[in-house]
Amino acid sequence: MSSGGGTVLLWVLLLLVWSPAEGLDESHEDDECADLNNTTWTEYRQHRAKLQVQYLLLTRRTLDCAQKFNLESLTKHNSDFNISRPTKVIVHGYRALGSKPSWVKELGRALLRAQDANVVVVDWVYGASFAYNLVVENYKEVALQISVLINQLQKHGCRLESFHFIGVSLGAHVAGFVGTLFEGKIGRITGLDPAGPMFKGADTFDRLDPSDAQFVDAIHTDSDYFGISIPVGHVDFFLNGGKDQTGCARSRFASMYGYVICDHMRALHVYMSALNGSCPLVGIPCSTYEDFLKGTCVDCDVFKGTCPAIGLSKNSGILDSSPIPQEQKVFLLTTSSPPFCAHHILLQLEVSPLDKRAEVEVTLRTENLGTEQRLRLQTDATVYRTVLAHPAALCEISSITLKNTGAWFSRQGQIHVRSVCVSEFPSVRTEDPLCVNNFIVRRGAPWSHDFVQVCGVF
Numbered sequence: 001m002s003s004g005g006g007t008v009l010l011w012v013l014l015l016l017v018w019s020p021a022e023g024l025d026e027s028h029e030d031d032e033c034a035d036l037n038n039t040t041w042t043e044y045r046q047h048r049a050k051l052q053v054q055y056l057l058l059t060r061r062t063l064d065c066a067q068k069f070n071l072e073s074l075t076k077h078n079s080d081f082n083i084s085r086p087t088k089v090i091v092h093g094y095r096a097l098g099s100k101p102s103w104v105k106e107l108g109r110a111l112l113r114a115q116d117a118n119v120v121v122v123d124w125v126y127g128a129s130f131a132y133n134l135v136v137e138n139y140k141e142v143a144l145q146i147s148v149l150i151n152q153l154q155k156h157g158c159r160l161e162s163f164h165f166i167g168v169s170l171g172a173h174v175a176g177f178v179g180t181l182f183e184g185k186i187g188r189i190t191g192l193d194p195a196g197p198m199f200k201g202a203d204t205f206d207r208l209d210p211s212d213a214q215f216v217d218a219i220h221t222d223s224d225y226f227g228i229s230i231p232v233g234h235v236d237f238f239l240n241g242g243k244d245q246t247g248c249a250r251s252r253f254a255s256m257y258g259y260v261i262c263d264h265m266r267a268l269h270v271y272m273s274a275l276n277g278s279c280p281l282v283g284i285p286c287s288t289y290e291d292f293l294k295g296t297c298v299d300c301d302v303f304k305g306t307c308p309a310i311g312l313s314k315n316s317g318i319l320d321s322s323p324i325p326q327e328q329k330v331f332l333l334t335t336s337s338p339p340f341c342a343h344h345i346l347l348q349l350e351v352s353p354l355d356k357r358a359e360v361e362v363t364l365r366t367e368n369l370g371t372e373q374r375l376r377l378q379t380d381a382t383v384y385r386t387v388l389a390h391p392a393a394l395c396e397i398s399s400i401t402l403k404n405t406g407a408w409f410s411r412q413g414q415i416h417v418r419s420v421c422v423s424e425f426p427s428v429r430t431e432d433p434l435c436v437n438n439f440i441v442r443r444g445a446p447w448s449h450d451f452v453q454v455c456g457v458f
């Protein structure tokens with residue numbers, strides 16, 4: 001692993017500005033309830049040598065009151081840990097300020113709503129705070145300590161397949177190393193924007209990879225900054241290309257949260273939303289995001305037609321009969337707020353050959369909103385395909401408008417459209433694309449067409 005000292009310092013400085021939110025337990029003053037620990041710089045310097053990993057247990061019965069969990073709790077008769085149930089292990093990542101991550105309770109609840117399980121939260125605040133490069137030195141030691149606990153749980157009758165690790169950022173690599181220690185026999189690891197800095201070039205032994213568990217899935221949302229840009233699982237979901245997320249500020253003059261970690265934390269928020277199950281978040285296999293946006297990949301035939309979905313379904317929903325892929329990149333577009341699901345609409349335009357370049361703005365309208373997409377037309381091509389994220393399904397599209405927006409007078413004044421078609425993919429049912437053929441779009445005179453359709457059961 002290589003390190004870039006200057007960059008590390010920059011992140012630390014940036015993250016120091018971003019201030020923490022509330023902890024796991026705000027409602028219970030009760031001493032019985034355990035909480036994640038926090039630390040301060042001074043305390044951290046005293047603790048430094050010791051990692052003091054601690055565990056919290058959440059179950060459906062103890063949703064509002066986490067219990068401290070350790071080897072002794074297993075032998076207690078009143079422990080809420082139930083060896084017959086699957087176990088979810090949440091591993092947080094870098095905690096720049098030593099504060100409590102505000103999302104742990106929400107993730108725990110979302111998991112327990114979806115499945116009756118033991119949720120074990122790994123708290124390694126003393127190893128995970130302040131200098132990022134030291135944190136990276138600590139992560140294997142943390143994994144080793146977790147493996148001791150898992151070993152004990154195994155002795156009490158838990159099967160390795162029943163463990164599902166959910167690692168956030170650096171926590172994904174902690175989980176990956178636990179997986180390495182158990183030779184890939186752990187049931188599942190989910191990496192939520194697995195950390196990139198100091199891991200991208202690392203050996204698979206040192207980072208999360210598909211050999212770490214029977215099934216590894218990862219969600220990538222900030223692969224150009226805090227996240228890793230390479231696939232690390234069997235299935236890797238790249239959201240909006242995996243780099244920049246919709247609704248996250250692009251300007252450093254916006255809020256620090258927006259600029260610094262909004263993209264990185266989006267993986268977690270989308271995962272929680274998927275656990276809620278309000279709408280499907282399915283990915284389409286494709287070799288690059290550019291190809292995906294060009295509409296080159298519109299089905300999941302490589303998985304016998306079932307598209308992998310973010311969430312808890314076994315092997316992300318890929319059919320047992322299809323071979324489990326490795327490092328398969330899948331792409332999806334999302335909206336900017338929960339529940340994040342978007343419909344993928346393929347827009348196809350065919351024009352008669354043009355003398356000059358042109359630009360067309362296409363607007364798809366539903367009852368309440370419009371979605372715009374600009375297409376640049378060249379003189380050497382007549383067929384254009386592009387994919388856009390649409391908040392509503394194809395059957396809710398009530399009209400399409402084309403505007404010839406080429407403003408300069410060197411541009412084509414009149415465009416003969418042979419056909420414009422919109423279709424949704426992956427198709428849930430055999431739905432014909434909506435097409436309009438043979439019309440002219442003049443500059444300054446938008447062309448519009450209404451669709452008469454109903455959404456219903458076919």
Ligand SMILES: *[C@@H]1O[C@H](CO)[C@@H](O)[C@H](O)[C@H]1NC(C)=O
Pocket residue numbers: 035036037052054
């Ligand atoms: C964590 O905090 C609890 C109280 O919230 C305390 O009892 C415990 O000793 C702390 N753990 C460590 C390792 O400091």
Ligand SMILES: *[C@@H]1O[C@H](CO)[C@@H](O)[C@H](O)[C@H]1NC(C)=O
Pocket residue numbers: 035038039040099100
């Ligand atoms: C740490 O948590 C305790 C309560 O658990 C709180 O009183 C204290 O202010 C927190 N310290 C920091 C630095 O957040």
Ligand SMILES: *[C@@H]1O[C@H](CO)[C@@H](O)[C@H](O)[C@H]1NC(C)=O
Pocket residue numbers: 082083084085116
């Ligand atoms: C443990 O979980 C199993 C399976 O969900 C359930 O049948 C059993 O009643 C649970 N045991 C206790 C003590 O809650």
Ligand SMILES: *[C@@H]1O[C@H](CO)[C@@H](O)[C@H](O)[C@H]1NC(C)=O
Pocket residue numbers: 269272273276338339
């Ligand atoms: C999940 O559902 C719960 C309860 O309906 C809601 O409070 C929470 O905000 C939802 N979370 C997400 C991420 O959609």
